Amino acid sequence: MRSLCHTRFVRCKRLATIAFSVCITGTTLVACGDPTPERDAAAFCEGLRTNRSAIVAGSIATELELSSTLEMYRQLDDLAPLAVSQEWSTLLNAIETANTVVPGDPDGIQRVAEAAYQSEAAALAIAEWAMASCDVDLGPVTTLVPHDAPEPAKPVGASS
Numbered sequence: 001m002r003s004l005c006h007t008r009f010v011r012c013k014r015l016a017t018i019a020f021s022v023c024i025t026g027t028t029l030v031a032c033g034d035p036t037p038e039r040d041a042a043a044f045c046e047g048l049r050t051n052r053s054a055i056v057a058g059s060i061a062t063e064l065e066l067s068s069t070l071e072m073y074r075q076l077d078d079l080a081p082l083a084v085s086q087e088w089s090t091l092l093n094a095i096e097t098a099n100t101v102v103p104g105d106p107d108g109i110q111r112v113a114e115a116a117y118q119s120e121a122a123a124l125a126i127a128e129w130a131m132a133s134c135d136v137d138l139g140p141v142t143t144l145v146p147h148d149a150p151e152p153a154k155p156v157g158a159s160s
Helices: 002-032 041-050 052-057 063-079 082-099 106-134
Strands: none
Touching (some): 063 082
16 A cells, blocks of 8 residues: 555656646746737837828838838737727738739739728728827728718617
């Protein structure tokens, strides 16, 4: 009986040591990796303010302008507060999609058109949020499809 208890104790001790080593290794790897940027509304607003002309202009003429625009959008994507993070990711996706198009490729052009349509509502939401939260005017936002806000529902029994 004594040797059975001793054997179980040794096994449990080994398992505990292994588990502890795995936890320490995992914690060390996480701590030593690249720091994950934190979502920061103030920094996002400052990024919008600083890069407003590049965001609003929207014309990219050279490969260097494209690279710097993509980098700026990616940096802002890391900072975007939860209120607009999904919308900003949608805009970034549209720009990344446009970056993959080969001129004259009908399928690629179609993908860009779809990404552009899908990003319209996101662009409007970001422009409204930026004005309300950062006092940064990113407008006017031109859209191909009307995106008027729907009338709010009236409670049952409410009079007009």
